[in-house]
Amino acid sequence: MSxxxxxxxxxxxxxxxxxxxxxxLVVAIIFMNPRFIEPTGYMNxxxxxxxLAILAAGQVYVITSGxxxxxxxxLITLVVVGSSMLTNxxxxxxxxVIPLMLAMGLGVGAVNGLVVCFLRVPSLIAxxxxxxxxxxxxxxxSGGAPRGYLPDTFRFFGRELIRDVPLVRFIPVSVIVLxxxxxxxxxxxHRTNLGRQVHAIGDNPVAARLAGVAVNRxxxxxxxxxxxxxxxxxxxxxxxxxxSTDVGSGYELQAITAAVLGGxxxxxxxxxxxxxxxxxxxxxAIFTLLNFLGLPQPVRQVVQGLILIAAVAFxxxxxxxxxx
Amino acid sequence: MKHILMAAGALAxxxxxxxxxxFDDPQEFAKQRDQLQAEPMGPEGQPWLQYIxxxxxxxxxxxxxxxxxxxxxxxxxxxxxxxxGYTNMVEELKNHASIADFIHVDAEGSDDKQIADIDDLLAGxxxxxxxxxxxxxxxLTPAVERACEAMPVIVFDRGVNTDCPVSFIHPVGGYGFxxxxxxxxxSKLDEGANVLMLRILPGVDVLETRxxxxxRILEEAGMNIVGAEFTDGDNAKTKSIVEDYLMRGSIDAxxxxxxATAVAAxxxxxxxxxxxxxxxxxxxxxxxxxxxxxxLTAIAPTYPTYQWRTxxxxxxxxxxGEPLPGxxxxxxxxxxxxxxxxxxxxxxxxxxxxxxxxCEEMADYPQxxxxx
Numbered sequence: 226m227s228x229x230x231x232x233x234x235x236x237x238x239x240x241x242x243x244x245x246x247x248x249x250l251v252v253a254i255i256f257m258n259p260r261f262i263e264p265t266g267y268m269n270x271x272x273x274x275x276x277l278a279i280l281a282a283g284q285v286y287v288i289t290s291g292x293x294x295x296x297x298x299x300l301i302t303l304v305v306v307g308s309s310m311l312t313n314x315x316x317x318x319x320x321x322v323i324p325l326m327l328a329m330g331l332g333v334g335a336v337n338g339l340v341v342c343f344l345r346v347p348s349l350i351a352x353x354x355x356x357x358x359x360x361x362x363x364x365x366x367s368g369g370a371p372r373g374y375l376p377d378t379f380r381f382f383g384r385e386l387i388r389d390v391p392l393v394r395f396i397p398v399s400v401i402v403l404x405x406x407x408x409x410x411x412x413x414x415h416r417t418n419l420g421r422q423v424h425a426i427g428d429n430p431v432a433a434r435l436a437g438v439a440v441n442r443x444x445x446x447x448x449x450x451x452x453x454x455x456x457x458x459x460x461x462x463x464x465x466x467x468x469s470t471d472v473g474s475g476y477e478l479q480a481i482t483a484a485v486l487g488g489x490x491x492x493x494x495x496x497x498x499x500x501x502x503x504x505x506x507x508x509x510a511i512f513t514l515l516n517f518l519g520l521p522q523p524v525r526q527v528v529q530g531l532i533l534i535a536a537v538a539f540x541x542x543x544x545x546x547x548x549x
Numbered sequence: 550m551k552h553i554l555m556a557a558g559a560l561a562x563x564x565x566x567x568x569x570x571x572f573d574d575p576q577e578f579a580k581q582r583d584q585l586q587a588e589p590m591g592p593e594g595q596p597w598l599q600y601i602x603x604x605x606x607x608x609x610x611x612x613x614x615x616x617x618x619x620x621x622x623x624x625x626x627x628x629x630x631x632x633x634g635y636t637n638m639v640e641e642l643k644n645h646a647s648i649a650d651f652i653h654v655d656a657e658g659s660d661d662k663q664i665a666d667i668d669d670l671l672a673g674x675x676x677x678x679x680x681x682x683x684x685x686x687x688x689l690t691p692a693v694e695r696a697c698e699a700m701p702v703i704v705f706d707r708g709v710n711t712d713c714p715v716s717f718i719h720p721v722g723g724y725g726f727x728x729x730x731x732x733x734x735x736s737k738l739d740e741g742a743n744v745l746m747l748r749i750l751p752g753v754d755v756l757e758t759r760x761x762x763x764x765r766i767l768e769e770a771g772m773n774i775v776g777a778e779f780t781d782g783d784n785a786k787t788k789s790i791v792e793d794y795l796m797r798g799s800i801d802a803x804x805x806x807x808x809a810t811a812v813a814a815x816x817x818x819x820x821x822x823x824x825x826x827x828x829x830x831x832x833x834x835x836x837x838x839x840x841x842x843x844x845l846t847a848i849a850p851t852y853p854t855y856q857w858r859t860x861x862x863x864x865x866x867x868x869x870g871e872p873l874p875g876x877x878x879x880x881x882x883x884x885x886x887x888x889x890x891x892x893x894x895x896x897x898x899x900x901x902x903x904x905x906x907x908c909e910e911m912a913d914y915p916q917x918x919x920x921x
Contacts, residue, residue, distance in 0.1 A: 260796050265821065269792050273785075370629035372899045372919050374835070384820065466784030466813045467835075468900065470629075516793050519776065523751070 242540040243487045243503040250510035257517040264394045268386075270513060271506075272397040272465070276301075276383075276458040278505035279403060280476060281483035282410045283454025285501040286447040288484050289414075291427040291493030292341060292348030294448060296355035297455035297480060300333055301473030303363045304459030309373040309468040310366055319378040327456050333359070334452025338445030356477065363470065371468040383464020399461045406457055410450065411498035423447055427493025483508050486536055507536070572757035578765065581724040589881045596881045597855035597907045598862065606715055606875035608867045611701050613677055616649030617868045619861075620676035622666050624684035624707070625658040629809065629833070629901035634706075634857035636918050640911045641858040645865040652676065660688040667692040671699050678864045681714075682706045686754065701867045705860040707755065715867055716875030718859050720852055720882035723755040727762030727806070729850040729884045730829035734802045737827050737846055740771035742801040745794055747814060749782045749807050755852075759806045767804070775800065784813035791817035802827035808849065809901065811836040815843075832885055835900035837893055849885035849893075855907030856880055897921050 255261045261270070280297055287294040304326045311325070312318040333355065340351040377384075382402055386395045414420035422443045425433040434440050455473075462472055485491060486507055487500030511532055515525045584601050591599035626635050642651050654670065656663030663684050670676050679696050680703045683689035690710045696702050697713035705718035734744060744767055748760055760777070767774055776794060780787040787810035794800060795817065805811055808831025815836075818825045828847040830836035840847045859880060866873045885893050885904065893904035898920040908914050915921070 258797060266796055269789075269796070269821075273789050273792075368919060369626055369632040370899060370901045370919070374900055384816075386820070462785055466788050467816070469782075469784050469809070471782075472784065513789075513793065516778075516790060 241488055241497070241500050241503065243500050243507055246486070246536055246539065247503055247507045247510060250507055250514055254510060254514050254517060257514065268393065268395065268397055268400065270509065271400045271403065273513075274506050274509035275397075275399040275403040276461045276465070277476065277479055277483060277509060278502050279406050279454050279461070280458040280480040281487070281501040281505040282407045282498045283451040284480040285484045285487070285489050285496045285498055286410075286414065286423055287348070287451045288481065288489045288491060289427045289493055289496030290423045290444050290447040291430065292444070292447070293352060293481065293491075294334075294337065294451040295349065295352040295477045296333065296337060296359060297451060297458070298473040298475060298477040299356045299359035299363065300330060300452060300455040301459040301462060301476055302471065303359045303366075303473075304329070304456050305375075305463035305468055305472045306363045306367045306371065306470060308379060308460070308463055309371055309375050312376050312379055313373055314376060316376040316378045319376060319381075322379065323460060326460060327453060330452040330454075330456025330459075331449045332452070333455075334449035335445060337452065338441075338448035341448070342441040342444055367470055369470065371470060373468070375463050375468055379460070380464040380467075383461040383466075399465065402457065402461060406454070407498060407502050410454070411502075413450075414496075414498045419443065419446065424494060424496075427490075427496075429494075479508060480505075482533060486533075486540060488540060508533075511536075572754060573761035573765070577722075577758075578724045578728075578762055581722050581762075582728055584721045584879060585725050585728065585882065595907070596853065596883065597858045599881050600874035601721070601879040601881060602874075602877070604875065604877070605872045607872050608701070608715065609870040609872075611715075611867060611870070613701070613868045613870065615647035615868050617647065617677035618650040618652065618675050619648050619678045619680060619864045619868075620652045620670045621654070621680040621860075622663055622670060622682070623653060623655050624663060624682050626655055627658045630852070630854060630903055633903045633906055633918060634854040637854055637906055637908050637911075638857040638861055640908065640913055640917055641861040643912065645861065647865050647868045648861070650675070656684055658684060660684050663689060664692045667696055671696060676700060678703065678867050680705070680860050680864055681709075682860075683709055686710060703860055703863045703867070705856055705863075712876055714876070716863055716873055716878045718856055718863060718878040718880065720856060720880045722882070723758030724762040725882050726850045726852060727759035727764075728766060729882075730804050730848060731763040731766035733829060733848040733884075733886075734804060734827055735766060735770035735772065738772070738801055741773055743775045743799055744772045744802045744804055745775050745791070745800050746777040747787065747790070747803060747805045747810070748777060748779050749809075750779055756806050763804050763806070772802075780810055782807070782809055784810050788813045788817045788820075792821060795821050795823060799823075800826055802829075804829045805831070807831055808833050808836050812839050812900075815839055815845075832893065832904040833900065834895065834898045834902045834904060837885065837890065837904055838896060838900075841890060841894050847887075849904075851882060851884060851903070851905040853880065853882060853905040853907065854903045855905065858907060895920070 260266050308322050311322045337352055337355055340346050341348045383399050385398045388395045390396050422438045425438055426440050426443050430440055483504035484501045486504030489496035587601045589599035589601050626632055654666040656666055678701050681693055682705055686708055693709045694711050694713055702714040703716055704714045708717055778790045791814050803814055811830035812835045815825055825845055828845055830849050832849045832851040863873050
């Protein structure tokens with residue numbers, strides 16, 4: 226842009242448009258339901274958004290590295306179904322089941338990464354195949370219907386509240402998990418060499434390789450982080466709402482949408498963990514707002530789809546303007 | 550922008566036929582209300598053999614000889630209700646020497662696949678009797694008519710728009726289910742009480758009729774329906790919706806058109822620090838256990854899975870030339886209430902096991918149903 230030297234004065238400050246969108250949505254929610262500004266309102270909202278936000282923060286690694294991870298939704302289902310089978314109503318089993326599930330998430334991510342890197346299957350297909358496989362496994366394991374309950378020790382992370390906290394009265398455990406996980410993923414992405422390498426291989430893999438980046442290792446790491454985030458999201462979702470056999474369905478696309486709302490570039494090279502968090506919150510805010518509006522279901526779907534397209538178009542437009 | 554509006558308009562227009570079907574038929578409502586009260590015929594304590602209304606069909610003239618092959622075109626085994634039902638069916642087969650072979654084809658919830666399945670079964674020529682559990686009513690009607698020309702057909706669960714099957718087996722129906730839950734609410738609460746209605750998804754006839762009947766009774770009793778929301782049968786979504794409603798005001802009763810997410814809805818009250826209101830669930834074990842543990846004021850209408858047993862029994866009678874209730878075999882549709890709750894709670898069974906299975910006396914109970 227040739228006039229960039231003079232123009233910025235007249236422009237809005239260069240913040241990521243996802244925060245503008247989120248602010249607008251939250252104001253609209255408060256307008257619809259003033260009790261949203263009480264702790265019960267916004268804490269419930271954050272609790273509900275936590276699994277998607279964590280998932281989006283993991284997904285943004287894969288997207289930034291130039292891929293997709295469609296397997297996360299079915300991985301969530303497998304984590305919830307598997308945990309209920311393995312804990313088998315035994316509260317003490319939680320302590321080995323949760324580490325095992327996190328390891329499974331890393332393992333699935335590693336397989337995704339290996340297939341993409343060494344079998345040269347495009348990530349869209351590789352993770353689609355993984356999605357179908359994991360869905361089948363979850364079905365085989367459970368026989369099509371949940372076979373057990375999750376003990377309260379397991380559900381602690383997704384369901385419990387820490388009460389008597391000054392200022393906010395209570396904090397859901399899942400919100401603490403959200404802050405810690407997204408904080409770590411943001412640090413890893415934006416303050417370490419790994420994050421720079423992820424950006425580099427997504428932007429131009431050949432140049433990255435020539436510059437000495439171990440492309441395969443970085444790509445596999447990105448998939449492993451995405452798998453890990455799905456396992457964490459599964460533990461939170463199972464904790465929040467209990468066992469069902471389709472708990473994760475649809476989450477893969479929501480995670481990708483949240484990342485894109487946050488400005489991640491499909492096919493790689495650009496992506497931000499905090500902005501993906503903003504995207505996940507904005508997406509959850511859209512769902513919440515439509516709940517409050519009380520529109521009939523078909524209308525709600527139409528509106529939801531249109532808002533999504535408009536939001537991403539707005540984000541792209543602003544980005545072109547501001548150059549962020 | 551104009552294009553977006555046009556697209557939205559076209560989409561909205563294409564959705565309208567959904568509402569064109571009549572899911573609120575006062576005659577059918579009244580009929581099912583009577584059937585709920587009717588005294589069923591047949592052996593007491595074995596509701597899968599009982600029937601409401603006395604018409605019988607004679608099958609001796611069909612000229613089948615035992616043993617014979619029964620083919621089953623199944624809409625799907627894609628939800629816990631159908632998993633329990635199909636297990637009932639497989640176990641019931643062990644009681645019938647006259648059924649030599651049983652061929653099961655699973656349409657995986659697709660009309661197209663089920664139509665192809667039925668045609669394949671007909672072309673294969675191995676079947677002597679066919680059982681069909683249709684995926685949707687209108688789409689499967691022509692395929693069932695083709696099957697009727699070749700052999701005796703038994704239809705159960707959802708119906709078809711033809712009277713060619715030997716018998717159509719089903720419990721009282723969706724209106725009955727809606728009536729039982731809503732009448733319980735109106736019996737426990739005064740006029741003006743706040744009722745939240747939770748539904749799975751729009752457009753499915755058996756669910757729409759539950760809703761229309763429930764709504765009719767609640768409105769007639771002057772209840773204040775604070776909302777009717779779709780949950781997609783998703784626990785997390787259900788819990789979120791109830792939490793949102795609790796933020797806006799009190800809820801005195803929750804009516805549900807299916808109970809799979811009832812426990813998630815109850816947890817929304819618990820986790821938000823409210824007393825659990827009057828609840829309408831279904832006969833899944835997790836809801837019944839919660840009801841017992843927390844001492845809820847609740848009812849569990851059922852859409853009994855024992856009808857899957859009845860379908861096999863009907864096929865066996867056709868082979869043996871015995872008469873059976875028809876052309877409609879209306880099974881009783883009991884609700885689980887406080888007085889008989891203890892008979893149905895069984896902690897050894899999986900959380901989404903449907904307690905009204907009529908399967909407790911069967912040989913491989915409870916292992917075959919996933920219990921220990």
